[in-house]
Amino acid sequence: MKVRNDIREFIKTVPSDITLVAATKYVDSIEMKSLFNSGVTNFGENRVDAFLNKYKALKDLNISWHFIGHLQRNKAKEVINKIDYLHSLDSLKLADEIEKYRTTPLNTFVEVSINLEESKNGVPYYETEDFIKSLLKYKKINLVGLMMMTIRASDDKDNQFAKLVDLRDKIEKSLNIKIPYLSMGMSEDYLEAIKEGATHIRLGRILFGE
Ligand SMILES: *Cc1c(COP(=O)(O)O)cnc(C)c1O
Numbered sequence: 001m002k003v004r005n006d007i008r009e010f011i012k013t014v015p016s017d018i019t020l021v022a023a024t025k026y027v028d029s030i031e032m033k034s035l036f037n038s039g040v041t042n043f044g045e046n047r048v049d050a051f052l053n054k055y056k057a058l059k060d061l062n063i064s065w066h067f068i069g070h071l072q073r074n075k076a077k078e079v080i081n082k083i084d085y086l087h088s089l090d091s092l093k094l095a096d097e098i099e100k101y102r103t104t105p106l107n108t109f110v111e112v113s114i115n116l117e118e119s120k121n122g123v124p125y126y127e128t129e130d131f132i133k134s135l136l137k138y139k140k141i142n143l144v145g146l147m148m149m150t151i152r153a154s155d156d157k158d159n160q161f162a163k164l165v166d167l168r169d170k171i172e173k174s175l176n177i178k179i180p181y182l183s184m185g186m187s188e189d190y191l192e193a194i195k196e197g198a199t200h201i202r203l204g205r206i207l208f209g210e
Helices: 007-012 029-037 048-058 073-079 092-101 125-135 157-175 190-196
Strands: 019-023 042-045 064-067 085-089 106-113 141-147 181-183 200-203
Touching: 029 042, 029 048, 042 048, 048 064, 048 073, 073 092, 085 092, 085 141, 092 125, 092 141, 106 125, 125 141, 125 157, 141 157, 157 181, 157 190, 181 200, 190 200
Parallel strands: 019 042, 019 200, 042 064, 064 085, 085 106, 106 141, 141 181
Antiparallel strands: none
16 A cells, blocks of 8 residues: 555644554555655554564654554563553563563553454453553653554444543542543544544554555
8 A cells, every 4th residue: 555645735634732643554565655755753563573563664754653463472572672662561471571672651542342252362351450450669760651453344433432531530529549641543533533532543554545
């Protein structure tokens, strides 16, 4: 796939207080460079191998690197000091690896499973508060937000997003902490996600053509 021709116009339609993270699994580093030159500076990769190749190819550009896919514990140390944000923390075992190998606190989103039967990744929403409570003692984890994936085919996405917002509000109160960011919304549903309170949207297909 290639970056769509009207990418600059498209970017202007995204509110300026929303962080657009380009989900770049569909493209190579050449297209990513063209995306960067159009004004997109936050890139999100899903897979460790692809990330490492693209990082190497593009490391001279001033990119904010997000890791948005499931991160296997045994691969964590290869990427953990190269990224600026992790969107997919979902186990204490992964947190332990970060604690061990990361040199400075890592901006981290906890991935929450809102739709328990559908998603294999993410902390079940009813366990999220306890999970976050355990995270508070990790010095290398700077909790900045919650992340979720929606069920693609479902027609109650507004409810799914609202559920994450409620969970965030509840945890902020009960643990007396701030969780400023919500990473939710993809190509098909980012407008609803923004309406419900997303701060970070992860867009893939809509940025690219053919
Ligand atoms: C691919 C991907 C996206 C973007 O999905 P699109 O539907 O292509 O916009 C967002 N988040 C994650 C974790 C992804 O893997």
